[in-house]
């Protein structure tokens with residue numbers, strides 16, 4: 105099983121555990137994470153959710169083999185696909201979501217952080233949104249939220265050039281709360297999650313809703329619009345070249361495209 109879930113001391117943990125593939129997220133893993141988030145929302149004994157990865161790798165993003173063999177549907181189908189159900193479950197999660205970014209956070213590994221509540225990053229982590237270099241476009245409302253957080257010019261480095269950035273920059277631009285030594289990030293994030301055991305859950309729930317509500321419609325709209333273009337681009341010759349290059353362990357060649 106590549107998603108491990110557990111509930112301990114009021115904290116529902118979702119651990120991404122597929123280290124042999126650098127924690128790449130498959131359709132089944134999105135399903136499992138969506139289910140765990142819904143279950144956490146509904147479980148009165150859960151006060152917070154903790155998402156973690158493996159030492160050195162948070163997630164390498166969507167499984168590229170799945171991009172080729174099981175791409176999300178287009179049009180109205182796309183809303184039902186597991187990745188969109190995961191996005192929706194994270195947006196709808198009533199409990200605070202705390203993240204320990206244990207290492208590289210690629211693609212949705214970075215964009216999911218935009219929708220979590222408290223984010224702690226390993227000092228060895230690298231964040232990157234390499235969508236354009238894969239012939240794709242930003243997802244999970246990152247085309248909306250990243251420019252809002254850091255301004256258009258910095259966002260263009262991350263979203264158009266696909267430049268990686270480190271944990272200090274993630275904190276400086278407001279994606280993350282703090283940088284921790286790699287060996288301490290999970291324990292720290294868990295301690296923060298456990299603090300919700302001492303807080304009144306109804307007030308926490310309503311405060312979280314209030315913080316998210318003003319942007320919710322715009323975020324959902326961005327996810328829908330990006331999703332339509334993303335799904336179409338997954339089938340584009342540019343993306344196919346990028347995926348083939350990844351599996352052939354070579355640099356992609358986009359010189360023939362206009």
Ligand code: COA
Pocket residue numbers: 124125126128129164165166167168169208210211212234235238
């Ligand atoms: N999807 C599918 N398989 C992936 C993957 C992904 N996103 N990321 C890594 N893997 C697989 C590799 O194909 C390799 O499989 P193999 O052992 O069968 O050849 C294995 O995981 C180890 O990856 P490798 O690239 O050899 O490790 P590395 O330490 O050299 O590099 C990464 C690690 C994460 C930097 C690199 O794997 C990477 O760039 N992955 C793709 C990230 C990406 O573009 N994701 C999509 C975002 S939209």
